[in-house]
Amino acid sequence: MVYSYYPGCTLKTKAKDLDMYARKSAEALGITLEEIPEWQCCGGVYPQAQDEIATKLSSVRTLNSAKEAGNDLVTVCSACHHVLKRVNDDMANNEYIRTRANNYMELEEPYAGETKVLHYLELLRDVVGFDELKKKVVNPLKGKKIAAYYGCLLLRPSGVMGLDDPEDPSIMEDFIKALGATPVVYPFRNECCGGYVTLQDQSLAQKKSNKVLGSAEAQGAEMVITACPLCMYNLKNNGTEHDLPVVYFTEILAEALGVK
Amino acid sequence: MSSVNNEREEILRMSGVDPTKCMKCGKCSGTCPAFDAMEYHPHQFVSMVNKGNIEPLKQSNAIWQCLSCFACMERCPRDVKPAKLIEAVRLTVIREQGMNHLESENVPCMLDPELPQQAIVSAFRKYSK
Ligand code: SF4
Ligand code: SF4
Ligand code: SF4
Ligand code: SF4
Numbered sequence: 001m002v003y004s005y006y007p008g009c010t011l012k013t014k015a016k017d018l019d020m021y022a023r024k025s026a027e028a029l030g031i032t033l034e035e036i037p038e039w040q041c042c043g044g045v046y047p048q049a050q051d052e053i054a055t056k057l058s059s060v061r062t063l064n065s066a067k068e069a070g071n072d073l074v075t076v077c078s079a080c081h082h083v084l085k086r087v088n089d090d091m092a093n094n095e096y097i098r099t100r101a102n103n104y105m106e107l108e109e110p111y112a113g114e115t116k117v118l119h120y121l122e123l124l125r126d127v128v129g130f131d132e133l134k135k136k137v138v139n140p141l142k143g144k145k146i147a148a149y150y151g152c153l154l155l156r157p158s159g160v161m162g163l164d165d166p167e168d169p170s171i172m173e174d175f176i177k178a179l180g181a182t183p184v185v186y187p188f189r190n191e192c193c194g195g196y197v198t199l200q201d202q203s204l205a206q207k208k209s210n211k212v213l214g215s216a217e218a219q220g221a222e223m224v225i226t227a228c229p230l231c232m233y234n235l236k237n238n239g240t241e242h243d244l245p246v247v248y249f250t251e252i253l254a255e256a257l258g259v260k
Numbered sequence: 261m262s263s264v265n266n267e268r269e270e271i272l273r274m275s276g277v278d279p280t281k282c283m284k285c286g287k288c289s290g291t292c293p294a295f296d297a298m299e300y301h302p303h304q305f306v307s308m309v310n311k312g313n314i315e316p317l318k319q320s321n322a323i324w325q326c327l328s329c330f331a332c333m334e335r336c337p338r339d340v341k342p343a344k345l346i347e348a349v350r351l352t353v354i355r356e357q358g359m360n361h362l363e364s365e366n367v368p369c370m371l372d373p374e375l376p377q378q379a380i381v382s383a384f385r386k387y388s389k
Contacts, residue, residue, distance in 0.1 A: 008378075009377045009378070009381065010376045010377045010378040013376075013377050014374070014375075014376040014377060015376060041377075041381060043381060043382075043385050044378045044379075044381040044382035044385060045328060045382045045385045045386060047385065048275070048328075048343065048344050048347040048348075049274040049275065049344075049347060049348055049351055050273065050274055050275070050276055051273075051274055052351075055385065077378070079378055079382070152327075152328075152329040152330055152331070153330075155334075156329070156330035156331065156333065156334040157330050157333050157334055158334060166334050191293060191329075191331070192293045192327050192329035192331070194293075194327060195327050195328065195329065195379075195382070196327075196328075196379050196382040196383045196386060197294075197324075197325065197327050198375075198379060199362070199367075199375075199379060199380070199383040199387075200324050200325070200361075200362070200383065200387065201297065201324075201325060204294065204297045204325065204327075208293055208327075229376040229378050230376055230378050230379050230382070232376075233374060233375060233376050233379060236374075237372070237374055
């Protein structure tokens with residue numbers, strides 16, 4: 001199985017672990033991730049305005065490269081995934097944006113949202129299957145109580161993201177179970193950590209991050225997993241009142257598969 | 261009057277939001293994680309933009325405090341999408357000459373070595389043109 005892969009800028013720098021463990025685990029699962037050549041940063045946040053065209057183009061280029069390679073596109077970072085998926089939806093369903101973006105791109109064949117964008121977790125659930133994943137686990141994470149942190153960008157807006165039930169998701173809990181650990185459900189798993197606001201009002205990011213960690217701790221979590229480098233930063237650095245370990249989901253995956 | 265109306269139309273066009281769909285249930289504000297940090301709440305953006313009362317929103321700190329978490333969008337029973345309206349107000353501000361909220365010369369002092377690129381890229385997208 002071959003997929004086009006978009007790592008994103010943060011996975012090449014501060015979040016190298018998220019990327020490295022994703023690649024090692026994919027290999028162990030028989031999946032080939034082909035990095036998109038000459039990809040550009042997606043910008044981190046989805047430009048919501050109708051008339052923001054130029055800011056969507058790097059995503060369109062990535063989506064179109066996958067189309068030309070004839071592959072589905074896999075992402076790991078929640079933010080990249082969010083941006084690519086929403087721009088793809090615009091290219092498929094918003095004629096105003098599609099026409100203008102294509103005018104800039106000058107492609108032989110206009111891009112109209114043909115690429116299927118998959119988060120790595122969806123690859124595990126829908127392609128590999130959690131039952132199969134379970135069979136491949138060599139180091140089950142027995143007895144570990146792990147809280148999944150979804151945050152915002154993986155789930156919302158659910159009409160476009162379509163990853164899971166936005167108010168009662170289960171994909172990460174099922175993932176945790178497949179690795180042999182025990183998932184901890186807590187009310188703030190799909191509430192915001194503060195995101196980029198840490199650069200504008202750090203106290204707000206601290207309040208939000210402490211809320212999330214406090215909520216996970218109160219339900220007995222020993223560890224929190226995330227798919228987002230910014231969630232990771234906020235929970236670790238702005239979650240000042242708690243010291244629960246926070247790790248990337250790909251790290252526990254690699255550990256369970258014996259490729260860490 | 262007409263410039264106020266134009267601004268209202270421009271914001272509605274940019275955001276694609278129809279504020280008249282709002283039934284004033286307050287759920288967007290009830291679920292907003294930045295509630296305590298915003299002097300105008302998401303439901304107020306909806307009603308103030310609808311009335312063309314946009315200047316106070318442009319002057320507000322609320323446009324910088326919104327986290328773009330999309331909770332208000334997801335949970336609105338009428339699919340109004342307040343987050344898109346807030347983004348359109350923020351954009352009308354930063355698109356004006358000299359109105360960037362974040363300047364690159366101010367960033368080095370905020371640069372914590374642990375801060376992921378994503379945070380910096382995102383903040384520039386949200387706060388500057
Ligand atoms: S979301 Fe992030 S990490 Fe991903 S490319 Fe965009 S900015 Fe860089
Ligand atoms: S939880 Fe935080 S960093 Fe993660 S998606 Fe939401 S705002 Fe972004
Ligand atoms: S949740 Fe929707 S309908 Fe309710 S006040 Fe907010 S915008 Fe209006
Ligand atoms: S997107 Fe902004 S306004 Fe809407 S709930 Fe999140 S922080 Fe509040």
